[in-house]
Amino acid sequence: MSAAQQPTTTPAAPTPAGPDEPSRWHNVFREITTGNAIISVLAVVLALLVGAVMIAFTNDTVQETAGYFFSRPGDLLNAVWDAVSGAYSALFQGSVYNFRRPSFADGIKPLTETLTYATPLIAAGLGVALGFRVGLFNIGGRGQMLIAATLGGWVAFAVELPAGIHMVAALVAGVIGGALWGGLVGLLKARTGAHEVITTIMLNYVAFYLVSFLLRDGFLKTPGSNNPKSPATKETAVFFDLLGPNYNLHFGFILVIAATVFTWWLLGRSNLGFKFRAVGENPNAARVAGISVSRMYIYAMLLSGGLVGLAGINQVLGTTTSGFGAGIDSGIGFDAITVALLGRSKPWGVFAAGILFGAFKAGSFSMQAAEGVPIDIVLVVQSLIVLFIAAPPLVRAIFRLPAPGAPRRRPVPNVTQEVAAK
Amino acid sequence: MSTIAPVNQPTQPVEPGDGPATTVIKSWKVPIVLGVFTVLGFLLLVVFGRSGTSTMVLSTSSDLIQLPDVLLPTRETGIVVSVLMLAITGVSIWMVQTHRKTPLWLISVFALLLLIGFLAWASADARIPVPGLLFGSLSLAVPLIFGALGGVISERVGVVNVAIEGQLLAGAFTSAIVASVTQQPLLGLVAAMIAGTLVSFVLAAFAIKYFVDQVIVGVVLNVLVTGLTGFLFSQVLAPNAALLNQPPKFERINIPLLSEIPIIGPVFFRQTLIVYIMYIAVAAVYYGIFHTRWGLRLRSVGEHPQAADTVGINVNGTRFWNVSLAGAVAGLGGAYFTLGSVGAFGKEMTAGAGFIALAAVIFGRWDPIRATLAALLFGFASNLQNVLSIIGSPVPSEFMLMLPYLVTIFAVAGLVGQSRGPAASGKPYLKS
Numbered sequence: 131m132s133a134a135q136q137p138t139t140t141p142a143a144p145t146p147a148g149p150d151e152p153s154r155w156h157n158v159f160r161e162i163t164t165g166n167a168i169i170s171v172l173a174v175v176l177a178l179l180v181g182a183v184m185i186a187f188t189n190d191t192v193q194e195t196a197g198y199f200f201s202r203p204g205d206l207l208n209a210v211w212d213a214v215s216g217a218y219s220a221l222f223q224g225s226v227y228n229f230r231r232p233s234f235a236d237g238i239k240p241l242t243e244t245l246t247y248a249t250p251l252i253a254a255g256l257g258v259a260l261g262f263r264v265g266l267f268n269i270g271g272r273g274q275m276l277i278a279a280t281l282g283g284w285v286a287f288a289v290e291l292p293a294g295i296h297m298v299a300a301l302v303a304g305v306i307g308g309a310l311w312g313g314l315v316g317l318l319k320a321r322t323g324a325h326e327v328i329t330t331i332m333l334n335y336v337a338f339y340l341v342s343f344l345l346r347d348g349f350l351k352t353p354g355s356n357n358p359k360s361p362a363t364k365e366t367a368v369f370f371d372l373l374g375p376n377y378n379l380h381f382g383f384i385l386v387i388a389a390t391v392f393t394w395w396l397l398g399r400s401n402l403g404f405k406f407r408a409v410g411e412n413p414n415a416a417r418v419a420g421i422s423v424s425r426m427y428i429y430a431m432l433l434s435g436g437l438v439g440l441a442g443i444n445q446v447l448g449t450t451t452s453g454f455g456a457g458i459d460s461g462i463g464f465d466a467i468t469v470a471l472l473g474r475s476k477p478w479g480v481f482a483a484g485i486l487f488g489a490f491k492a493g494s495f496s497m498q499a500a501e502g503v504p505i506d507i508v509l510v511v512q513s514l515i516v517l518f519i520a521a522p523p524l525v526r527a528i529f530r531l532p533a534p535g536a537p538r539r540r541p542v543p544n545v546t547q548e549v550a551a552k
Numbered sequence: 553m554s555t556i557a558p559v560n561q562p563t564q565p566v567e568p569g570d571g572p573a574t575t576v577i578k579s580w581k582v583p584i585v586l587g588v589f590t591v592l593g594f595l596l597l598v599v600f601g602r603s604g605t606s607t608m609v610l611s612t613s614s615d616l617i618q619l620p621d622v623l624l625p626t627r628e629t630g631i632v633v634s635v636l637m638l639a640i641t642g643v644s645i646w647m648v649q650t651h652r653k654t655p656l657w658l659i660s661v662f663a664l665l666l667l668i669g670f671l672a673w674a675s676a677d678a679r680i681p682v683p684g685l686l687f688g689s690l691s692l693a694v695p696l697i698f699g700a701l702g703g704v705i706s707e708r709v710g711v712v713n714v715a716i717e718g719q720l721l722a723g724a725f726t727s728a729i730v731a732s733v734t735q736q737p738l739l740g741l742v743a744a745m746i747a748g749t750l751v752s753f754v755l756a757a758f759a760i761k762y763f764v765d766q767v768i769v770g771v772v773l774n775v776l777v778t779g780l781t782g783f784l785f786s787q788v789l790a791p792n793a794a795l796l797n798q799p800p801k802f803e804r805i806n807i808p809l810l811s812e813i814p815i816i817g818p819v820f821f822r823q824t825l826i827v828y829i830m831y832i833a834v835a836a837v838y839y840g841i842f843h844t845r846w847g848l849r850l851r852s853v854g855e856h857p858q859a860a861d862t863v864g865i866n867v868n869g870t871r872f873w874n875v876s877l878a879g880a881v882a883g884l885g886g887a888y889f890t891l892g893s894v895g896a897f898g899k900e901m902t903a904g905a906g907f908i909a910l911a912a913v914i915f916g917r918w919d920p921i922r923a924t925l926a927a928l929l930f931g932f933a934s935n936l937q938n939v940l941s942i943i944g945s946p947v948p949s950e951f952m953l954m955l956p957y958l959v960t961i962f963a964v965a966g967l968v969g970q971s972r973g974p975a976a977s978g979k980p981y982l983k984s
Contacts, residue, residue, distance in 0.1 A: 184780075188787035267767060269907070322581070322965040328911045329964065331904075332957040343950035468775055471768050504786040509779025513772045520769070521762035 172525050173518035181511040182214040185503055189213035217501045224496025225489035235376070240492060242379040246449070248488025249382045250275075250441035254466030255484050256393045257312075257437030259475040261326075263397060264430035265410040270315060270330030271463020273337035274308040274435045278442030279458045280341055281307030283360055284349060286367035286447060296366040301385075301443055308439015309432045311337065316431025320424030326431070334463070342456045352453065360453045369448040382444040387481075389440055394477040396433070406430055438463065472516045487512060582654045585966035586641040586662060593637055597630030597669045604676035612683050612818050619814050626676040633669030637662060678943040685939045686819040686932075691893060693931025694830055695720060695902070698885025699909030700916065700923040701837050702748070706878035707918055708841060709871050710854035712978040714770025715755050717906025718777035719879050722747040723886020725781040728897035729789070731799035737891045740799055741826070741884065748883020749876045751777060756875040760868050763980040774906065782899050789897060797896050802826060826884065826892045833881060838920045850874055854974035857981040867981045885909075915964060918973055930956055 186192050192213055195205040223229065225244045231237040254271050261268035268274075282304025291299055311333060318324040344350040345358040352361045369381035397403040408416040409426045417423050445458050469487055473479030494508040518525050526533060604626045610619040640662045644654040671680055699716040706713035723744035731740025755773055758764040789797045802824035811821040841847035849870055852860040857867045885905075890897050908930050916923030933956025941949050 184783060188784070318961070318965045324961070324965040325914050328914050329961055331907050331911055332961045332964075335957040336954050336961075339950040339954040343948055346950070347948065464775075467771050471771065504783050506779045506782030506786065509775050510783060511779075513776035513779060516768070516772045517758065517764075517776070520764040520772075521758055523762055524758075 166522075168531070169522045169525050170519055172529055173515050176518050176525065176528065177511045177514035178218070180514055181507055182218070184507060184510065185217050186210045186213050213501075217497055217503045217507075220497040220500040220503075221490075221493035223493075224500075225493030239377060240496075242373060242377045243492040244485065244489040245383055246378045246380070246488070247491040248485045249380075249386050249448070250444045250462050251465055251469050251487050251491075252386045252481055252484030253382075253389055253441035253444060254438045254462050255469030255473060255480040256389055256477060257308075257434040257439075257441070258466045258470035259473060259477070259480050260393060260397070260406075260437060261430060261434040262470060262475040263410045264406045264426060265413065266316075266319075266326050266427065266430055266434070268312065268315070268330055268431070268434050268438070269327060269464075269467065270312065270333050270435075271438045271441075271466050272459045272461075273330070273334040273463075274311045274438040275442030275445070275459040275463050276337040276341045276456070277311040278304040278308035278439030279446045279454055280344065280350060282439075282443035283363065283446040283454060286363040287361040287453075288349070290364075291366060293366040296364065297369065297381075297447065300363075300367045300447055301440075304443025304446070305436045305439045308442055309436035312435015312438065313428060313432035315435075316428035319431070320427045338456060345456060357455075359455050362453045363446060363451040367447055368451050369444075378449075380448040382448040385440065385444070386484075389437060390477050390481045393437070393480075397477065402429065438466065441466070468512060468516055472512075472519060486515075580648060581966055582659065583641060583644040583648055585962065586637070586644050586654075586659070589662070589666060589962075590634070590637040590641050593666055593669060594634045597673050598627075598634050601627045601630045602673060602676040603627050606672040606675040606677075607679040608671070608675075609679050609681045610683070610815055612681075615812070615814065615818065617812065617814050621679070624672045626672050629672040630669055633665050633672075636665050637669075640665075674940050674947070675943055680939065680943065683815055683818045685935060686815075687822075688935035688938060689928065689932035690819060690823070690827070691931070692934050693928045694827055694888045694892065695885035695905050696909045696912055696927035696930055697830055697834065697924050698888065699882050699906055700912040700927050701833055701920055702878040702880075702882030702885070703910055703913035704878075704916075704918055704920050704923050705837065705841070705850070705881065706752075706875050707913060707977050708854045708974055709850045709874040709878075710857060710974060710976045710979070710981070711756065711759050711871055711875045712766040712770060713755070713875070713878060713882075714767055714910060715751055715773040715777075715906075716882050716909045717902055717904070718770075718774040719748040719751045719882035720886040720889070720902045720906050720909075721774075721777050721781055721900070722751050723883030724889040724901055725784070725886075725897050726883075727887035728799045728890040729796050731891055732796050735800055737800050737802050737825075740891050741829075741887050744883040744887035745880040746883070748879035748881070748886065750879070751883075752876045752879025755879070756872045759875075759980065760871055763982075766978050766980075778900060781897075785897065785899050793896075799890055799895065801895050802891055824892050826888050829884065833884070834920060834924050837881075841920060851974070853981075854976055857976050861981075861983065867983075871981070882906075882909075911960065914973070915960065930960070932956075933959060 186209075189209065191209040192206065195202075195209045199206050223240060225240050228237045228240050231239070254275065257274070258268050258271060282300045285303040286296070286300040289296065289299065315326050315329045315333065318329050319326050341350070342358065345360060350360045352359060371377060372379045372381065372383065395403075397406065405416070405421045405426055406429075408419065408421055409423050409430075413423045416426075441462055442459065445460075445462075446454055450458060465487065469483045470480055472483035472486070473481070490508045490512060494505045497503050497507075498505050523533070525531075606624045606626050606629065608622040608624065610622060611617070640658060643658065647654050699720055702719060703713045703716050726747035727740035727744035730743035731737050734740075751773055755766075755769050758769045759766045804822055804824055805828070807821040811817040813821070841850065849860065849865050853865060853867050853870045860870075861867050886902065889901055894901065909927065912923050912926040912930065915926040934953075937949065937952040937955070940947075940952055
């Protein structure tokens with residue numbers, strides 16, 4: 131996936147000494163303005179700007195004052211400023227630090243909320259990213275999360291075990307559930323060549339209706355209740371709070387850090403990960419090199435499903451412990467695709483992207499409550515960030531930044547050459 | 553399907569006397585799938601068979617020519633269907649053993665038999681309105697077909713179109729507003745096409761000019777359009793629903809004579825304008841892609857852009873305008889949600905139809921006719937559930953809802969197998 135957009139971090143090459151050799155500061159300046167970090171920051175700024183325009187345009191006061199713009203333009207500008215700054219400060223205070231609270235312990239609560247929302251996004255994002263690296267597009271996050279929640283949730287409310295062991299058992303059951311649902315896709319692809327985009331989408335629906343049935347009339351049904359909702363997770367299986375009962379942040383976040391380290395090690399340092407990446411770069415070359423491509427597809431989907439399953443079980447044991455319905459995935463399976471793309475399918479990139487999206491999610495609720503700005507604005511901003519980051523030349527053109535390397539050079543995808551060689 | 557280039561399978565038996573072009577390897581996939589379905593069918597229809605009489609209603613009350621109802625004894629129908637399915641499986645085994653491919657029509661007959669058996673089983677002592685069932689299936693399939701056509705055009709020219717969902721949603725949203733304000737459903741239709749084209753412009757610009765991975769752009773565009781329409785819906789449409797979100801729906805048009813043909817007439821020729829446009833669109837896209845100069849250029853750009861460039865075709869220009877066209881076609885499908893079926897825009901009202909259309913494109917192996925048939929299959933399966941829940945089926949409704957997706961998985965895994973898209977689809981073209 132990321133092959134087409136390899137970061138061009140090569141600094142201005144040591145040019146042969148000449149009369150017009152640029153100064154050292156010039157080189158440093160160049161490196162900053164052509165680096166990846168600046169593009170990412172500017173992409174976020176651009177996306178927030180577009181969001182600001184949308185907030186301003188749909189604000190009632192702004193529309194009123196625009197009617198008499200030419201007689202009193204200051205009113206309009208004030209209204210725009212109020213609408214936009216109000217919305218964004220609510221977003222910030224809902225996701226990072228609330229200045230209206232007296233003590234630091236209360237003020238920092240939004241940040242812990244951000245991390246809580248980020249937890250499942252990172253886990254599922256890692257799963258999708260792993261798939262991308264092997265050349266698989268896993269849109270089946272929803273189904274994998276649902277099956278993970280079903281198996282893990284069942285262990286969590288129906289089995290009697292001592293505290294701690296119970297939690298581990300439920301966790302393992304959930305991850306296995308997700309891995310099986312994902313591995314099924316890998317197996318179908320390896321054995322029959324069925325396209326994973328079709329099978330993952332179809333299995334999403336199958337899982338949804340299966341869980342709906344189980345909740346209505348199966349082993350997930352709460353006895354004596356007509357609500358399609360499972361019984362509550364037993365206390366012995368619930369993830370413990372990391373910062374005490376005042377905060378929602380739970381053990382799942384530690385698990386997700388561990389999962390990120392694991393994925394980083396797997397992809398970057400292990401034998402299996404090397405094979406994964408080889409298959410992702412060029413399955414034909416990998417096959418010639420003696421790698422069993424179909425087996426890699428199965429392993430990759432098992433692991434991908436397992437990571438997404440971690441997100442599913444995290445919901446049941448950490449976030450919604452009072453029993454779950456068929457909407458327990460709450461769209462995380464699809465958000466994870468954007469998270470993985472923003473993180474460029476790199477484990478720590480996904481981690482950072484997950485926290486950013488977690489912050490948007492946490493902040494969007496306070497933005498809606500305080501300023502009446504619909505949550506959907508966050509979707510717009512998120513998708514624009516990914517779009518802009520994926521197209522550095524566009525961001526450079528907007529901000530008139532110099533392109534990396536003196537003669538303007540476009541990243542050359544090697545795929546076209548492969549086509550040509552056929 | 554089961555023809556694989558001999559290079560991959562060195563141990564395959566090659567029939568003496570046959571040229572290498574006509575070699576068919578022994579693939580047991582089709583007989584195995586048919587066998588599994590036969591066993592399942594036998595279990596359901598005979599072992600767990602139900603007694604009673606199933607009534608198939610073939611005519612609507614307004615038909616000129618009234619066909620009598622067909623009465624099927626449920627258990628006997630099940631037995632007959634099972635025996636016939638067993639026979640087809642046997643024929644398929646025999647054909648594989650004599651190195652021949654099981655023809656598609658035989659598989660279709662098999663599917664039809666299974667369907668009749670299942671309908672009879674589900675409707676023991678009840679009446680199934682066949683025209684209503686088919687009519688509803690077609691209606692549900694309309695946006696899927698438009699979306700799939702958009703997908704076929706775009707992927708055939710070499711740009712993966714994951715943004716079908718976004719194009720449908722943008723079309724639905726815009727057509728609702730424009731048709732409400734102007735009270736002209738036709739203008740709504742045009743607006744939907746423009747909205748779909750705009751989404752395509754973004755896709756094309758990022759994919760062709762900035763070489764961004766096409767799947768990324770597609771996925772992100774879906775999120776973007778969902779967010780934009782959702783935001784504008786809550787902020788603008790919902791407070792002014794009377795002015796902005798009450799589009800007039802298209803009237804049904806009965807085509808004289810054709811609409812009086814039994815069964816076919818009520819299903820196909822008593823539809824709204826959008827559906828008639830869809831018939832034309834399917835035919836036009838099929839004819840255009842395979843029988844015109846435009847189509848030849850489009851396919852060559854999608855299969856081998858360098859060769860196309862060598863003979864003087866502007867690769868990126870061709871891609872840009874055809875992706876835009878694909879967006880316009882998909883946008884029409886979006887208009888069906890607001891102007892054809894529901895009658896008002898709702899948040900995320902396409903509910904994953906774009907992804908189903910994407911599946912139909914791959915299921916139909918990038919062929920407009922096959923993709924249309926795949927979309928019809930999805931529509932039929934969804935509507936079957938609606939009809940059966942009305943007459944009270946013995947199966948829990950969730951399993952009926954699951955059925956179309958399960959059938960797709962089986963069909964894709966068992967019958968279609970490795971589907972290969974246009975060779976250069978998803979790859980940006982750089983002139984070197």
